[in-house]
Amino acid sequence: MSGEYDVAVVGGGLLGSAIAWGLGRLGKKxxxxxxxxxxxxxxxxxxxxxxxxxxxxxxxxxxxxxVQASQAWGRLASELKQQTGLDVSLQQNGGFHLTLGExxxxxxxxxxxxxxxxxGAADYKMEMLSASQVKKSLPLIGPEVSGGSYCPxxxxxxxxxxxxxxxxxxxxxxxxxLPERPVSAIGKSGGExxxxxxxxxxxxxxxxxxxxxxxxxxxxMVGLYAPMGPTRGQIVVTERTMPFLPHPLTTIRQTDEGTVxxxxxxxxELDDRALKHSISAVMTDRxxxxxxxxxxxxxxxxxxxxxxxxxxxFPIYDQSETHPGAFVACCHSGVTLASNHAFxxxxxxxxxxxxxxxxxxxxxxxxxxxxxxxxxxx
Amino acid sequence: xxxxxxxxxxxVVVIGAGPAGLAAAATSAEAGLTTLLLDENIGxxxxxxxxxxxxxxxxxNQLGADYWVGADxxxxxxxxxAEVIPRATVWSLDRNLDIAVSIGGASAFVKAKRVILATGAxxxxxxxxxxxxxxxxxxxxxxxxxxSSALVPDGRTVIAGQGPLLWLLAAQILRLGGRxxxxxxxxxxxxxxxxxxxxxxxxxxxYFAKGLSMMREVKAKVQVVSGVAELAAAGDGQLASVSxxxxxxxxxxxxxxxxxxxxxxxxxxLAMSAGVEHRWDDLQLCWSPVLDASGNSSVAxxxxxxxxxxxxxxNAAVVRGRIAARAAVDALAPAAAARLPAMAxxxxxxxxxxxxxxxxxxxxxxxxxxxxxxxDTIVCRCEEVTxxxxxxxxxxxxxxxxxLKAYRRTGMGPCQGRLCGLTVTELMAxxxxxxxxxxxxxxxxxxVKPITLAELAxxxxxxxxxxxxxxx
Amino acid sequence: MFRRSEQDKRPQVQxxxxxxxxxxxxxxxxxxxxxxxxxxxxRSTAVSGAPRLPYCMMGVCxxxxxxxxxxxxxxxxxxxxxxxxxxxxxxxKREIGQ
Numbered sequence: 034m035s036g037e038y039d040v041a042v043v044g045g046g047l048l049g050s051a052i053a054w055g056l057g058r059l060g061k062k063x064x065x066x067x068x069x070x071x072x073x074x075x076x077x078x079x080x081x082x083x084x085x086x087x088x089x090x091x092x093x094x095x096x097x098x099x100v101q102a103s104q105a106w107g108r109l110a111s112e113l114k115q116q117t118g119l120d121v122s123l124q125q126n127g128g129f130h131l132t133l134g135e136x137x138x139x140x141x142x143x144x145x146x147x148x149x150x151x152x153g154a155a156d157y158k159m160e161m162l163s164a165s166q167v168k169k170s171l172p173l174i175g176p177e178v179s180g181g182s183y184c185p186x187x188x189x190x191x192x193x194x195x196x197x198x199x200x201x202x203x204x205x206x207x208x209x210x211l212p213e214r215p216v217s218a219i220g221k222s223g224g225e226x227x228x229x230x231x232x233x234x235x236x237x238x239x240x241x242x243x244x245x246x247x248x249x250x251x252x253x254m255v256g257l258y259a260p261m262g263p264t265r266g267q268i269v270v271t272e273r274t275m276p277f278l279p280h281p282l283t284t285i286r287q288t289d290e291g292t293v294x295x296x297x298x299x300x301x302e303l304d305d306r307a308l309k310h311s312i313s314a315v316m317t318d319r320x321x322x323x324x325x326x327x328x329x330x331x332x333x334x335x336x337x338x339x340x341x342x343x344x345x346x347f348p349i350y351d352q353s354e355t356h357p358g359a360f361v362a363c364c365h366s367g368v369t370l371a372s373n374h375a376f377x378x379x380x381x382x383x384x385x386x387x388x389x390x391x392x393x394x395x396x397x398x399x400x401x402x403x404x405x406x407x408x409x410x411x
Numbered sequence: 412x413x414x415x416x417x418x419x420x421x422x423v424v425v426i427g428a429g430p431a432g433l434a435a436a437a438t439s440a441e442a443g444l445t446t447l448l449l450d451e452n453i454g455x456x457x458x459x460x461x462x463x464x465x466x467x468x469x470x471x472n473q474l475g476a477d478y479w480v481g482a483d484x485x486x487x488x489x490x491x492x493a494e495v496i497p498r499a500t501v502w503s504l505d506r507n508l509d510i511a512v513s514i515g516g517a518s519a520f521v522k523a524k525r526v527i528l529a530t531g532a533x534x535x536x537x538x539x540x541x542x543x544x545x546x547x548x549x550x551x552x553x554x555x556x557x558x559s560s561a562l563v564p565d566g567r568t569v570i571a572g573q574g575p576l577l578w579l580l581a582a583q584i585l586r587l588g589g590r591x592x593x594x595x596x597x598x599x600x601x602x603x604x605x606x607x608x609x610x611x612x613x614x615x616x617x618y619f620a621k622g623l624s625m626m627r628e629v630k631a632k633v634q635v636v637s638g639v640a641e642l643a644a645a646g647d648g649q650l651a652s653v654s655x656x657x658x659x660x661x662x663x664x665x666x667x668x669x670x671x672x673x674x675x676x677x678x679x680x681l682a683m684s685a686g687v688e689h690r691w692d693d694l695q696l697c698w699s700p701v702l703d704a705s706g707n708s709s710v711a712x713x714x715x716x717x718x719x720x721x722x723x724x725x726n727a728a729v730v731r732g733r734i735a736a737r738a739a740v741d742a743l744a745p746a747a748a749a750r751l752p753a754m755a756x757x758x759x760x761x762x763x764x765x766x767x768x769x770x771x772x773x774x775x776x777x778x779x780x781x782x783x784x785x786x787d788t789i790v791c792r793c794e795e796v797t798x799x800x801x802x803x804x805x806x807x808x809x810x811x812x813x814x815l816k817a818y819r820r821t822g823m824g825p826c827q828g829r830l831c832g833l834t835v836t837e838l839m840a841x842x843x844x845x846x847x848x849x850x851x852x853x854x855x856x857x858x859v860k861p862i863t864l865a866e867l868a869x870x871x872x873x874x875x876x877x878x879x880x881x882x883x
Numbered sequence: 884m885f886r887r888s889e890q891d892k893r894p895q896v897q898x899x900x901x902x903x904x905x906x907x908x909x910x911x912x913x914x915x916x917x918x919x920x921x922x923x924x925x926r927s928t929a930v931s932g933a934p935r936l937p938y939c940m941m942g943v944c945x946x947x948x949x950x951x952x953x954x955x956x957x958x959x960x961x962x963x964x965x966x967x968x969x970x971x972x973x974x975x976k977r978e979i980g981q
Contacts, residue, residue, distance in 0.1 A: 070811025077817040197818040200807045210808040273929040273976045298879040314870035315880040328865035467891040545936035552940035560915045561888035648934045795930045825945040
């Protein structure tokens, strides 16, 4: 492993890749340290929504941050397209959360109300729609759909192609992508960070910890704090079919390739190899009640992934006080926030200062050493 | 007619009704264990004994004596108390030995004390330019049609590749009056020398005399080109020609049908999805499960018999089936085991059945250019991903098949990697200068075969399951 | 591409390929009956629209995908023919209609 780097990003998933790509875009010399083929990768298990509605209950700043990301996504998609030729199929024409039966409709209405009443949140135009209003946009809904919430800022993207676009872009920016190098120790001396990997040591002036749930272990090595509370999610995907779903839903989306993704569960179980078919059954049953014609489609794959989830559900962005130049970044919504990571976080890391007015609310100091809150970061 | 399993729990569930599965289920049931045999096809027999109970090919000489052995196996199975369900697609098997099986569009769930996987083999991918063209098929496909529907090629037909099955198929086609214009033998010349040290075992095995007479029978009627070192299919939306290089000379011949074959490899999907450990077999060039002498895998309670345990042929498969079943009987009903042939006898039978295998594996080890494609040749048939696409992904950092999947969707289609997995592993291994073992394989999960969404939705669910999904 | 051997004495079964009556034999799989029919039964893929015919005939390659009695993407090589069966050749992505 040769040379010194301006920044070493630990973690080559969507979050680390977005930040690294953003740093490369600013002309920094960057290395991305990643694990190998088999590891817990939320970036290849996710649901690919670029999602605003219902985000930020309990932390208005998160709503603001999310809306900003949603608005910057178009720029990210076009820069990636220009650089790599890859169309990430960003679609932002509004998204739905559908409810089945009156009880769910009532609960959702209550959530929308609480979100609206929150002081300091950005206006993201989330509203409740009746079943007949929903039907105007989604004509194939079934009779059990009682309505749902709609937000015009919501959308989705091909997240795997985004992942590939970032990694393709690394080449053009001269970023060194270094897989099979999990970091086991981090030290600082002579104004430089030293990262220990199975393939040798790497030195960099700054580091960004973007290793998902593993940040919990890495952060304390440089005086940072990243309390995580991972959960498992299952997703089911069907064969390709003709386009039928013009908007993404929180739990159903039709990809640009034609497959239908159906998500997702939230389980305490953390084994991503095992699957619970009874949980897939709940998800697919709800999907076919929302869109009865889906029942005849074939399910071709299903998988479980481990969510990267800070303990209170909101992102963590911090710079170490004891080890200046060491940053930590972790969040659940690595797809939605990719634009902010590529443009804003990368810019701030390059400057060496996290701007309090943008991301001050996301410091881990909010945990005061103890995490957990009853909030909706997700 | 759709028949659901009669019980929810079985002592032994055997999956696959080929040689190994038929033998295993009969043995297990004869010993008094409650036994369920599930098979995806219309009738028993697997690939080797395909359509054994229904074939319209009535002249017994045409399919050969080795084929009709299957009738006796089916006879023993039918005489036993084993419950047999055809057209039953197992789509999930897990470490708890819970099995989900789709029968007639509805899923049933059974639990086993022991599972014997006898899912057999599939033909090794043969990724040459043009292999996705209509008119290009596997030799096994032609043999399936021949056995089950007495169909034979009647257009301009080329058979290309290597291995015993290729010669057997050619002989069967000719016996049924079908047409073969040319056989292109891709066996590498160097393999003959490499196989020489194992020749004695082969010469004294039953394969030798049979193989020799079959090759003579075919060569008397068909032009055989040996030493074929390059092969490509071409045509505009339909196979029109086959071109090849042999002895340094390129030739292109018109063709309507090209039948490809370069051996068979274990069908690993169900076993891998259950978490069974596999290792790369450098001689057979495929993934084989790690098994003990009784066929027990790394997952407690799951044994693997037949070609799914590593390619051994039909005779070995039958014995492996009996061994796995006997081990199940030993574990579950030791008193009944006395009625069965002794394990030592079975192991001796297996050694005999495997005689000559090393020679065949060495002689018919396919050449790299037919396993590891380049350029625009399609690797993943479902998602239409080329060799160049794979190499491009390695260049931006893909270390193995699963990162590749994220970049390019290889293995994400309905076949779930069955037709591209080996190619991907070997191609990436070559590109990265690693061994296939280091590169690894796709992580496979249920459903290992597609099922309808309605079928999945009908799986029984608890309050807790609902809570894990519905959350405002 | 394929023809039937004369010794095949199985009873005939009538199926329909895109509405056209075709004679199959009892015990044929849908894919075998189609390949024996002499009709152009090439499907086109959901990814690029490339033409394909069955490749493995043993349930692993999914190149035999076909619409049988209104249900799309079935594996024709695993389904036996039945009298009056309606077969449609698939072009591109499956249409699940409403």
